[in-house]
Structures are given as C-alpha cells and as structure tokens.
Amino acid sequence: CCGGLGFVQKALAHGVPVCVVPQVRSQFEVAQRVLNSNVGTTLDAKKIxxxxxxxxxxxxxxxxxxxxxxxxxxxDAETSDKCVHIIENILAQSQNS
Structure with a gap:
C-alpha cells in the first residue's frame, strides 16, 4: 500500500501485515512507524x-x-471505548432520573 494512515490502521486492526511504498510526506512517516513497530516493511518506490x-x-x-x-x-481499545460510552450513558440517565 502507499502508507495512508487509515489504510494501515485498518490492516493492522484486522491482523494484516503491511508492505508500505510511500509516495508523500505523511506516508513516509507512517512507513517509519510501521518499521519501528515491526508490523510490516517498506520499499522505496524509485528502487522497487x-x-x-x-x-x-x-x-x-x-x-x-x-x-x-x-x-x-x-x-481491546475498541471494547474499552464501548464500555466507557455505556457507563457514561448509564451515569447520564441516572442523573436525569
């Protein structure tokens, strides 16, 4: 992939390793994070x-x-966020009662 943050996040969230070929600045930053996190590889588009x-x-x-x-x-983070949302709703409802 080119290394767009959204694409990389979705791939990793589904357990899919990535091979990033960055094209623009933000994608180079994402590619470096992929390497630092050891969750994929990168390639130089000019040398591929x-x-x-x-x-x-x-x-x-x-x-x-x-x-x-x-x-x-x-x-786990998604589950935690859902739990926080449910608890906040319950607390808000109890304050309104």
Missing part, C-alpha cells in the same frame, strides 16, 4: 523491483505474530 517487492511482502508476512498482537490491542 519484482524481486524486492517479493522479498518485502515475504518479510511482512513473517511479522504476522506481532501484527496479531497489535490487532488485539486495537480490539
């Missing part, structure tokens, strides 16, 4: 070859365990 793409994809796939850990964090 079929062989380097194949290698980067294989290396990204090898990071599945780490990516699944991150997906679990996303899932």
């Amino acid at each position: 070859t079929p062989s380097s793409l194949n290698s980067a994809i294989r290396k990204a796939i090898d990071k599945r365990r780490k990516v699944q850990e991150m997906a679990n964090v996303f899932s």
